[in-house]
Amino acid sequence: MSPTQRPVRGGDFEVKFADIGGVTLHFDHRPTAGARHLVFINSLGTDFRIWNAVTEALGDDVSTLVYDKRGHGLSDLGATPCSIEDHVDDLSGLIDHLGIVDVVLCGLSVGGLVAQGFYARRPEMVSGMVLCDTAHRIGTRESWNARIATIEKNGIGAIADAVMKAWFTPAFHERRASELAGCRNMLSRQSVAGYAATCVALREADYTAAAASIAVPTLCVAGDRDGSTPPALVRSLADLIPGSRFEIIEGAGHIPCVEQPAALVSLLRDFMAALPSGNR
Numbered sequence: 001m002s003p004t005q006r007p008v009r010g011g012d013f014e015v016k017f018a019d020i021g022g023v024t025l026h027f028d029h030r031p032t033a034g035a036r037h038l039v040f041i042n043s044l045g046t047d048f049r050i051w052n053a054v055t056e057a058l059g060d061d062v063s064t065l066v067y068d069k070r071g072h073g074l075s076d077l078g079a080t081p082c083s084i085e086d087h088v089d090d091l092s093g094l095i096d097h098l099g100i101v102d103v104v105l106c107g108l109s110v111g112g113l114v115a116q117g118f119y120a121r122r123p124e125m126v127s128g129m130v131l132c133d134t135a136h137r138i139g140t141r142e143s144w145n146a147r148i149a150t151i152e153k154n155g156i157g158a159i160a161d162a163v164m165k166a167w168f169t170p171a172f173h174e175r176r177a178s179e180l181a182g183c184r185n186m187l188s189r190q191s192v193a194g195y196a197a198t199c200v201a202l203r204e205a206d207y208t209a210a211a212a213s214i215a216v217p218t219l220c221v222a223g224d225r226d227g228s229t230p231p232a233l234v235r236s237l238a239d240l241i242p243g244s245r246f247e248i249i250e251g252a253g254h255i256p257c258v259e260q261p262a263a264l265v266s267l268l269r270d271f272m273a274a275l276p277s278g279n280r
Ligand SMILES: O=C(O)CC1=CCC(=O)O1
Pocket: 042, 043, 044, 045, 108, 109, 110, 111, 138, 163, 166, 202, 228, 254
């Protein structure tokens, strides 16, 4: 596809896959000539459709890349155990495969850890970061081990009620029942092996020391009702990153791109507009 062509959503939609170091990754790349790349990195238990409303609203103003991280959606799991650094390998390989040389990363939850890992490895590629409902360290060894034990015994469905409470506000539960059901299906239909492998990666990840070296514009964002990485935790990440900004999205849980996409888009647009121009 030439950089000026964009597949129309729902029209000539192309399913795209790439073999990155032996791991097949499922992605959707919508380049616009001259527009900076915004690369979205998913949270645990989700596939790239969570960004649909956001990329739709951004339209042709930015180039976008979404992908299913290993072990999720239509992407392979690869070898286990895996670490955040393996996820960084995937992202790095996919970006190179597509010939992208300058990115703004938008990482949600574990995706925010992948963004921090990518920045630590390839800072020259990154013009800015939006770290959404994430932290330098998420959960505890005990909490991840307990979650892994539960899903390996009883399946992901066994944790779905608790996860939906963390992902979405009570208002979403009350008023957006079909979206809630769809998101619950998305979570429950991830593979146990892929989900558990990502829990292991989360359990072992600690980017506390790396945060002080982040030297690009960074916006940390939290849903005000996030039940997984609450605003105070996201704020503690922002406090570690020199010069970063912290914003709260009202009326959102852990997944603002689904619950409050317009608010996230507005923050993303302002953030992108304020960046110095770089290589595109
Ligand atoms: O689904 C959850 O429990 C919330 C979450 C923690 C890490 C992540 O990526 O999502």
